[in-house]
Amino acid sequence: MDTTQERTEAQDLPYDVFAKACPSRGTLEHVTGRWGALTLGALHEGSLRFNELRRRVDGVSEKMLSQTLHALERDGLVHREAQPTNPPRVDYELTPLGREIATRLTGLIQFVEGRMDDVLTARERYDATRGAR
Amino acid sequence: MDTTQERTEAQDLPYDVFAKACPSRGTLEHVTGRWGALTLGALHEGSLRFNELRRRVDGVSEKMLSQTLHALERDGLVHREAQPTNPPRVDYELTPLGREIATRLTGLIQFVEGRMDDVLTARERYDATRGAR
DNA sequence: CAGCATCCAGCTTGATACTG
């Protein structure tokens, strides 16, 4: 697939998100994607059932939540605990790895939330200068 | 702009990404989105010109890079420095706020890269169990 | 309750062509 040899020294680093074909880019997207980030953030506060999660992550559809959960479970970040009762009860919780990632992620999220005033101010200035034309 | 008074004690944090309408969700997506995250990561190492950035972020199209840079500049995370020379030269660099965000982001990226073996192992196990059916 | 299957509107994206 790669016919060029320009990347001969990139092998020192096993994974590099900047490389198009690196699997870490996919995982990073699962983690940081719109619903992935919010799902991990929600589960960081404690385990939740499917519909609890759905309510917590405002705006997510059943389909997207299901899809997101599968991706995160497959990557080993979320554990799915199903009880064969009736009605069924399924709890989702973070794995140790998922918890570490979620910790960093929520740190980022809270930081961004805390600086939103700056962001909004910057936007106004930008729009006043260029957007207005 | 806020005429209600229910916010007086409702919160410690004025912005909440979990709320669908919160502007922080949009900014978080600019930051963590596929191209936003990689662009911030690339600029975290130093200022770059447009085409340098394009080469660094493997796979980004001209259009997407342009669009991403506009969003990040508007949010006050990236500064655009244009010199009216011929040929033109434009440098992009992080603002102080952008630098703080990029630091957290690259921390997350590097952590994920460092744990990719675990992720890949988890995937194999998942696929062997469920994906194979 | 906890999902999966299907359909399809529309937004995102990439390719291409053009400008300053």
Next chain:
DNA sequence: CAGTATCAAGCTGGATGCTG
């Protein structure tokens, strides 16, 4: 070099209906 404009295609994601 550093972009903008345009257009087609494809993927994302929402709505709906159904199962265990």
